[in-house]
Amino acid sequence: DTGVSQDPRHKITKRGQNVTFRCDPISEHNRLYWYRQTLGQGPEFLTYFQNEAQLEKSRLLSDRFSAERPKGSFSTLEIQRTEQGDSAMYLCASAQGADSPLHFGNGTRLTVT
Amino acid sequence: QQPVQSPQAVILREGEDAVINCSSSKALYSVHWYRQKHGEAPVFLMILLKGGEQKGHEKISASFNEKKQQSSLYLTASQLSYSGTYFCGTRRSGNTGKLIFGQGTTLQVKP
Numbered sequence: 403d404t405g406v407s408q409d410p411r412h413k414i415t416k417r418g419q420n421v422t423f424r425c426d427p428i429s430e431h432n433r434l435y436w437y438r439q440t441l442g443q444g445p446e447f448l449t450y451f452q453n454e455a456q457l458e459k460s461r462l463l464s465d466r467f468s469a470e471r472p473k474g475s476f477s478t479l480e481i482q483r484t485e486q487g488d489s490a491m492y493l494c495a496s497a498q499g500a501d502s503p504l505h506f507g508n509g510t511r512l513t514v515t
Numbered sequence: 516q517q518p519v520q521s522p523q524a525v526i527l528r529e530g531e532d533a534v535i536n537c538s539s540s541k542a543l544y545s546v547h548w549y550r551q552k553h554g555e556a557p558v559f560l561m562i563l564l565k566g567g568e569q570k571g572h573e574k575i576s577a578s579f580n581e582k583k584q585q586s587s588l589y590l591t592a593s594q595l596s597y598s599g600t601y602f603c604g605t606r607r608s609g610n611t612g613k614l615i616f617g618q619g620t621t622l623q624v625k626p
Contacts, residue, residue: 437616443618444602445602445616447614447615450613452611452612457611457612493556493557500606500612501544501564501606503547503559504547504549504557504559504614505559507556508555508556
């Protein structure tokens with residue numbers, strides 16, 4: 403169990419640019435979640451996958467956000483035309499089933515200037 | 516819909532007890548509890564399922580009142596290492612797995 407890894411750890415980008423983050427879950431976990439967290443707040447749900455299928459996407463998310471999990475392994479989260487309000491910590495977590503513990507990665511901190 | 520946690524913050528002395536509550540207006544199937552220390556990722560503490568099953572650390576105590584859609588986390592004989600922000604995450608009945616987190620309760624344990 404090598405844990406959930408996320409890349410990059412930090413990303414600074416200019417407003418209007420596109421960014422992509424990667425998450426490598428624990429290998430035997432079939433569920434993968436993306437959350438966004440700002441200072442002093444709880445993790446905000448973005449989307450989750452079971453294997454390669456995206457089961458739900460937050461209605462709060464605009465069309466600028468998209469996520470994929472090809473072949474049910476790693477996942478990518480892309481934000482197009484970034485805005486300053488997108489600045490946050492983006493957390494990935496994986497789990498072995500619907501009511502199994504979530505194992506979080508250390509996150510990618512995005513700063514949009 | 517986001518669960519509501521109370522209190523928002525707690526300050527304790529080592530050895531004192533605390534209770535953190537989590538409530539939802541929707542019927543829940545499960546409640547998760549996580550602790551996050553500053554600059555770190557959330558770490559799993561416990562899962563409570565409808566019907567009474569629990570999964571988690573032996574030293575952590577929690578309850579789930581299915582009628583009231585409320586869960587409580589009991590921290591007894593607190594230690595300095597208990598400091599951090601505690602989040603509950605709830606899964607609604609009928610939902611396949613989306614976990615929604617509350618706004619958090621910050622716990623500070625002083626010597």
